Amino acid sequence: MNWFILIIAGLFEVVGVTGMQKIAKGEKVSGFSILVAGFLISFTLLSVAMETIPLGIAYGVWTGMGTVGSAIVGMIFYNESTDRLRLMFMGLVIVAVVGLRVVSA
Incomplete structure (x- = not known):
């Protein structure tokens, strides 16, 4: 069950980072609200x-999910690069996260 909670924590980390992007784009109030809510939920679930x-292992999986998830959000919603090398390295992060799960079973 805690692995499921960790995955949800990683997804909410992406929500928090998305709030940072909104602040950077000038959407201060909504961005700050999303940032605080996303990270509050994320850190709470991570601690559980x-x-x-x-x-x-928990921190490695959490940050890996945040890294890849934020990059995907950037590509889909903010027109960031989808260069093959970038995608390849994101794939390596995913392999590392899965590897951490496998060796900690």
Whole structure:
């Protein structure tokens, strides 16, 4: 169950980062609200997941999901680069996250 909670925490990290992007684009009030809500939920769920998942693995999975998720949001909604090398390195992050899950089973 805590792995599911960790995945949800990673998704809310992406929500928080999206709030940062909105602030950068000039949408201060809505961006700040999204940022605070996203990170508050994300950190809370991360701490719950870390009750049974070791720190290094939980944090690695959480940041990996945030990195790849934020890059995907940037590509879809903010017209960021979809260069093949960028996609390849995102794939490597995904492989690393899955690897962490496999070795911690």
